[in-house]
Amino acid sequence: MSALNxxxxxxxxxxxxxxxxxxxxxEAAQVLQLSEAQQQxxxxxxxxxxxxxQTAFDIDQNTQARQLSLGMRIAxxxxxxxxxxxxxxxxxQFWGLFDEVFQVVILITxxxxxxxxxxxxxxxxxxxxxxxxxxxVAFACFVLNxxxxxxxxxxxxxxxxxxxxxxxxxxxxxxxxxxxLLAAGIICLLAFIAARVGTWGGLYWLxxxxxxxxxxxxxxxxxxxPLLISQQRFDGFAVIYRVFGLLALFLPMLxxxxxxxxxxxxxxxxxxxxxxxxxxxxxxAGVIWLGVRRDWSEVVNTGLTFFVIxxxxxxxxxxxxxxxxxxxxxxxxxxxxxxxxxxxxLRSASGLLGGSAQ
Amino acid sequence: MTLTRMxxxxxxxxxxxxxxxxxxxxxxxxxxxxxxxxxxxSERELGTRxxxxxxxxxxxxxxxxxxxxxxxxxxxxxxxxGPLTAAKMAELGFRVPQTLDDETVQRFRRxxxxxxxxxxxxxxxxxxxxxxxxxxxxxxxxxxxxxxxxNKDLQEQRQAAADNLQxxxxxxxxxxxxxxxxxxxxxxxxxxxxxxYVILPARISAWGWRSDNRWIIGGSAEVPxxxxxxxxxxxxxxxxxxxxxxxxxxxxxxxxxxxxxxGKRFExxxxxxxxxxx
Numbered sequence: 001m002s003a004l005n006x007x008x009x010x011x012x013x014x015x016x017x018x019x020x021x022x023x024x025x026x027e028a029a030q031v032l033q034l035s036e037a038q039q040q041x042x043x044x045x046x047x048x049x050x051x052x053x054q055t056a057f058d059i060d061q062n063t064q065a066r067q068l069s070l071g072m073r074i075a076x077x078x079x080x081x082x083x084x085x086x087x088x089x090x091x092x093q094f095w096g097l098f099d100e101v102f103q104v105v106i107l108i109t110x111x112x113x114x115x116x117x118x119x120x121x122x123x124x125x126x127x128x129x130x131x132x133x134x135x136x137v138a139f140a141c142f143v144l145n146x147x148x149x150x151x152x153x154x155x156x157x158x159x160x161x162x163x164x165x166x167x168x169x170x171x172x173x174x175x176x177x178x179x180x181l182l183a184a185g186i187i188c189l190l191a192f193i194a195a196r197v198g199t200w201g202g203l204y205w206l207x208x209x210x211x212x213x214x215x216x217x218x219x220x221x222x223x224x225x226p227l228l229i230s231q232q233r234f235d236g237f238a239v240i241y242r243v244f245g246l247l248a249l250f251l252p253m254l255x256x257x258x259x260x261x262x263x264x265x266x267x268x269x270x271x272x273x274x275x276x277x278x279x280x281x282x283x284x285a286g287v288i289w290l291g292v293r294r295d296w297s298e299v300v301n302t303g304l305t306f307f308v309i310x311x312x313x314x315x316x317x318x319x320x321x322x323x324x325x326x327x328x329x330x331x332x333x334x335x336x337x338x339x340x341x342x343x344x345x346l347r348s349a350s351g352l353l354g355g356s357a358q
Numbered sequence: 359m360t361l362t363r364m365x366x367x368x369x370x371x372x373x374x375x376x377x378x379x380x381x382x383x384x385x386x387x388x389x390x391x392x393x394x395x396x397x398x399x400s401e402r403e404l405g406t407r408x409x410x411x412x413x414x415x416x417x418x419x420x421x422x423x424x425x426x427x428x429x430x431x432x433x434x435x436x437x438x439x440g441p442l443t444a445a446k447m448a449e450l451g452f453r454v455p456q457t458l459d460d461e462t463v464q465r466f467r468r469x470x471x472x473x474x475x476x477x478x479x480x481x482x483x484x485x486x487x488x489x490x491x492x493x494x495x496x497x498x499x500x501x502x503x504x505x506x507x508x509n510k511d512l513q514e515q516r517q518a519a520a521d522n523l524q525x526x527x528x529x530x531x532x533x534x535x536x537x538x539x540x541x542x543x544x545x546x547x548x549x550x551x552x553x554x555y556v557i558l559p560a561r562i563s564a565w566g567w568r569s570d571n572r573w574i575i576g577g578s579a580e581v582p583x584x585x586x587x588x589x590x591x592x593x594x595x596x597x598x599x600x601x602x603x604x605x606x607x608x609x610x611x612x613x614x615x616x617x618x619x620x621g622k623r624f625e626x627x628x629x630x631x632x633x634x635x636x
Contacts, residue, residue, distance in 0.1 A: 096416030111374045153385040164377040175366040204471040204561045
């Protein structure tokens with residue numbers, strides 16, 4: 001298997017460790033005995049492979065390293081947020097001291113320099129922690145650039161700013177393999193498409209959030225991206241696309257299932273709510289089925305989560321007021337048991353939900 | 359095609375420069391001559407925005423204060439955003455019901471805000487009418503008080519009417535909403551004086567309320583651009599040095615006159631600022 005991204009490399013390294021442990025057990029039980037030359041051949045091959053992975057992807061070679069990596073990821077994300085806030089406040093602190101031309105020069109220069117810095121760091125940082133931090137700061141500089149141009153020249157607020165933000169976040173995400181920037185880009189893109197759908201009908205762009213249906217086409221589009229464009233070289237990108245696509249589909253359905261007045265449909269609110277409750281259940285079940293078929297565990301989990309949310313909110317609507325609380329919670333518990341039984345059958349039938357990996 | 363580092367460099371630099379060029383090109387187009395309108399405003403129409411985080415923000419922004427014409431007898435006159443009639447809302451693209459009941463009004467109010475344009479009149483007939491209304495109100499209450507000089511309510515009403523008149527004469531914004539439409543050209547054809555009427559993009563909202571057991575529907579509007587007009591750095595020194603006007607040295611506004619232009623995209627910019635004469 002050729003390692004295409006960090007996840008693949010890490011998985012291969014983990015499999016090597018498992019293989020070595022099992023080999024040691026087999027040798028101890030005298031089931032298998034490799035010659036000295038064979039052992040040496042395997043060991044040197046594995047070391048070469050691991051050294052390559054270490055250089056290219058800074059993989060974790062043991063459990064302690066993995067725990068430290070998690071801490072480093074958190075520190076990198078928090079540091080990036082703090083540095084982005086620092087850039088924002090730094091400009092606000094001093095921008096009033098300069099004339100308009102100098103303000104514009106500073107903003108463009110900051111965008112260009114931070115972009116160059118992010119790419120420079122990325123070339124020298126195999127771990128990715130520092131390059132992702134620098135990329136997030138570069139994104140903050142570009143957002144500040146556009147926002148401040150609007151403030152300096154009193155430009156009419158518009159949804160159009162979301163499109164270059166999305167494009168830049170996606171560009172930085174692909175350049176530095178930063179999933180957090182991919183998420184930022186997807187959110188900007190979702191908001192832009194939703195606002196455009198509304199403004200085509202003459203609506204004011206900021207009202208896009210008041211009609212959750214605006215997000216449905218955008219959600220479908222985002223979900224379909226990994227199907228249309230291969231994301232194999234980019235670690236975890238396909239998962240982010242699918243999860244955010246599903247969130248953009250299910251969250252509007254969930255809102256409309258309880259707030260029919262927010263719909264475009266010219267029906268009574270109760271009819272709209274009932275329709276979206278049914279659609280929510282059917283879509284969640286469909287998504288679970290699709291996830292099982294395609295071996296997408298994140299899709300199964302997202303579908304399951306929303307199926308349970310739809311079910312529990314419906315049970316709450318039906319029984320919370322009319323039923324003794326002990327009975328209500330007992331029913332919730334029993335539905336959880338029922339879901340577990342169904343999932344167990346699915347698991348044994350398809351080998352998914354942990355089955356295939358073990 | 360495999361993306362290389364050079365692809366990312368070129369794409370990133372091009373994106374940054376292109377977006378800035380588009381934004382600045384739009385600014386240049388907006389500010390190219392002739393401006394759509396030119397208004398001579400004062401602190402009455404340009405409120406100072408005191409940001410709560412002023413210590414962290416060295417910029418200065420002004421707020422364009424405008425208001426709606428207020429009939430003297432309108433008991434709902436204190437509604438913060440002014441009334442657009444149901445007929446006007448239909449013109450602005452809203453679906454207006456023929457009959458008003460709980461269900462139709464609810465459907466009317468469910469409609470989302472729409473894009474439109476407001477025309478604001480500076481120191482014109484609408485302002486003079488509001489001034490006249492305040493004067494008449496004071497005269498009316500003064501006459502009533504003359505017949506019942508010990509009446510406490512009337513005394514308070516007279517004081518309030520006198521304060522209101524003084525406020526109208528000295529402090530209130532003279533920028534009044536005159537009309538609304540979806541098409542700025544039709545508004546300019548109706549209001550051709552570019553030094554008295556300014557057209558601005560607006561966000562139109564539908565509303566409805568129940569009064570005296572009957573439904574009233576209409577609309578309101580706000581101008582997003584009015585919230586903040588940047589004061590360029592070259593005026594900061596003068597603005598900071600302006601003395602505070604009456605009524606008190608601590609609570610009064612800085613008194614100034616400003617020439618504000620509104621361009622081809624209706625976006626404003628400050629062209630001149632000077633201290634107003636006492």
